Amino acid sequence: DEAPGRYKVRDLSLAEAGRHQIRLAEHEMPGLMALRAEYGDAQPLAGARIAGSLHMTVQTAVLIETLTALGAEVRWASCNIFSTQDEAAAAIAVGPHGTPSDPQGVPVFAWKGETLEEYWDCTEQILVWPGSDDSEHAGPNMILDDGGDATLLVHMGLQYERAGAVPADTRPGEPDHADETNVVRSVLRRSLDADPLRWTTIAQQIEGVTEETTTGVHRLYQLAEEGTLLFPAINVNDSVTKSKFDNKYGIRHSLPDGINRATDVLMGGKVAFVAGYGDVGKGAAEAFRGQGARVVVSEIDPICALQAAMDGYQVVRIEDVLGEADFFITTTGNRDVITAAHMAAMKDKAVVGNIGHFDNEIDIAGLAALPGVTRTEIKPQVHEWTFTDGSDDAAAGRSIIVLSEGRLLNLGNATGHPSFVMSNSFANQVIGQIELWADAARPAEERTYAREVYRLPKRLDEKVARLHLDALGVRLTELSERQADYLGISVDGPYKPEHYRY
Ligand code: NAI
Numbered sequence: 001d002e003a004p005g006r007y008k009v010r011d012l013s014l015a016e017a018g019r020h021q022i023r024l025a026e027h028e029m030p031g032l033m034a035l036r037a038e039y040g041d042a043q044p045l046a047g048a049r050i051a052g053s054l055h056m057t058v059q060t061a062v063l064i065e066t067l068t069a070l071g072a073e074v075r076w077a078s079c080n081i082f083s084t085q086d087e088a089a090a091a092i093a094v095g096p097h098g099t100p101s102d103p104q105g106v107p108v109f110a111w112k113g114e115t116l117e118e119y120w121d122c123t124e125q126i127l128v129w130p131g132s133d134d135s136e137h138a139g140p141n142m143i144l145d146d147g148g149d150a151t152l153l154v155h156m157g158l159q160y161e162r163a164g165a166v167p168a169d170t171r172p173g174e175p176d177h178a179d180e181t182n183v184v185r186s187v188l189r190r191s192l193d194a195d196p197l198r199w200t201t202i203a204q205q206i207e208g209v210t211e212e213t214t215t216g217v218h219r220l221y222q223l224a225e226e227g228t229l230l231f232p233a234i235n236v237n238d239s240v241t242k243s244k245f246d247n248k249y250g251i252r253h254s255l256p257d258g259i260n261r262a263t264d265v266l267m268g269g270k271v272a273f274v275a276g277y278g279d280v281g282k283g284a285a286e287a288f289r290g291q292g293a294r295v296v297v298s299e300i301d302p303i304c305a306l307q308a309a310m311d312g313y314q315v316v317r318i319e320d321v322l323g324e325a326d327f328f329i330t331t332t333g334n335r336d337v338i339t340a341a342h343m344a345a346m347k348d349k350a351v352v353g354n355i356g357h358f359d360n361e362i363d364i365a366g367l368a369a370l371p372g373v374t375r376t377e378i379k380p381q382v383h384e385w386t387f388t389d390g391s392d393d394a395a396a397g398r399s400i401i402v403l404s405e406g407r408l409l410n411l412g413n414a415t416g417h418p419s420f421v422m423s424n425s426f427a428n429q430v431i432g433q434i435e436l437w438a439d440a441a442r443p444a445e446e447r448t449y450a451r452e453v454y455r456l457p458k459r460l461d462e463k464v465a466r467l468h469l470d471a472l473g474v475r476l477t478e479l480s481e482r483q484a485d486y487l488g489i490s491v492d493g494p495y496k497p498e499h500y501r502y
Pocket residue numbers: 213214215216243246247275276277278279280281298299300301304331332333334337355356357358408409410411416417
């Protein structure tokens with residue numbers, strides 16, 4: 001269902017189902033609900049026009065309605081072509097007080113199974129506010145990002161606008177060849193034809209971005225180092241209550257969920273290979289171990305490799321286990337971790353999936369280009385790739401199962417992280433938005449945030465954790481004044497120095 005400029009979702013009639021799920025999720029998201037109670041009257045986000053690019057799930061719906069409860073206007077798109085839960089998107093478009101025939105909700109442009117062209121069109125939709133002829137209202141003044149695609153579009157749009165043209169499409173063999181780059185360029189070409197100053201107008205109104213994930217944060221630090229970051233950024237990912245919870249415990253829940261829903265293949269007794277032993281890799285390895293799998297890990301960083309070894313995992317190179325492992329999962333946020341040659345040498349019916357942010361960890365294009373390989377859709381987001389051709393004798397007749405075409409499988413094959421974990425991450429997002437928006441209202445010389453990347457102060461990190469203790473029946477021990485003096489900290493925190501690693 002579609003109303004141009006207002007929403008584009010799979011089916012508005014799914015809204016009721018979505019609303020029930022949102023209601024149950026609210027119960028599991030005490031951090032967000034506490035922020036609604038604390039700030040509902042003060043409306044700290046009044047005047048904020050937030051462009052959100054983040055998986056359009058039930059949990060995100062609770063985030064969106066928290067932002068609007070605090071006074072923000074919001075437009076939303078998903079940050080992955082497979083991650084939308086259509087009933088959540090419908091419920092957001094319809095809103096708590098609308099009906100499918102009279103939708104009154106937040107503008108949302110997201111459905112499960114977008115093409116890349118549709119995906120980037122949706123991302124553009126959240127950046128072009130209605131009434132865009134009126135320079136007062138030409139776009140958002142805040143971005144809430146996951147992976148940095150909304151931020152990227154603004155930066156690329158402005159760069160091409162200043163250069164006076166969008167570069168020609170790249171071709172196979174050229175250094176930055178990627179079909180997705182060409183898709184972004186075609187979206188920008190069309191948008192610059194429609195309005196040659198669009199990105200200048202949009203970029204100058206944006207007061208800041210809060211970024212959800214490791215990969216998006218990495219992009220932001222690169223822009224800041226080059227001196228090309230256009231607005232202040234808050235790195236939500238590196239709040240302790242984000243990366244040490246969402247990336248680890250969220251993955252511990254949603255990785256096996258994705259594998260089970262996709263394949264129903266037993267993990268117990270099998271060999272599971274996990275590439276990367278950062279926060280996501282730690283959660284992935286623990287999930288497999290919890291299912292009784294024998295887990296092997298690869299790392300490039302000696303510290304993480306040693307951690308994996310001390311945690312009891314054998315640390316290997318992927319080449320060591322190609323014929324042995326039953327599952328191959330990438331968690332690195334790096335590119336080219338599983339190559340086509342690796343896949344051709346894998347054990348028959350090995351399950352291959354990525355849970356890092358982008359799909360370049362696994363070379364699906366290279367797999368498709370192998371001579372004689374065929375692809376069979378088992379069901380959406382589950383494909384069997386069979387090596388039929390005798391040109392690679394070792395592989396002939398064998399097949400592997402690839403999840404979500406190499407895109408993050410917990411959101412493609414299942415519904416992502418559970419609400420309770422996301423309440424922690426999203427409480428950081430809301431607090432980050434409030435921080436940047438309040439700062440933008442101050443006179444320039446009194447502002448805290450420049451065009452750099454910042455983390456939230458530790459007292460706010462501790463606050464997010466505190467908001468989740470009651471729901472789990474946690475009884476926190478209180479420091480006495482004497483103990484606090486002894487440790488040299490305040491009774492109310494922060495309890496740890498900045499450099500503490502948890
Ligand atoms: P991290 O930086 O803590 O961990 C990544 C690890 O991979 C590092 O220890 C690094 O040394 C290692 N690594 C890099 N290249 C490698 C290679 N070629 N082989 C083996 N290991 C290699 O990052 P984090 O927080 O664990 O995030 C990883 C990815 O997962 C990012 O893309 C992030 O955006 C994404 N993510 C996905 C989530 C989901 O729901 N699917 C949730 C949270 C993060």
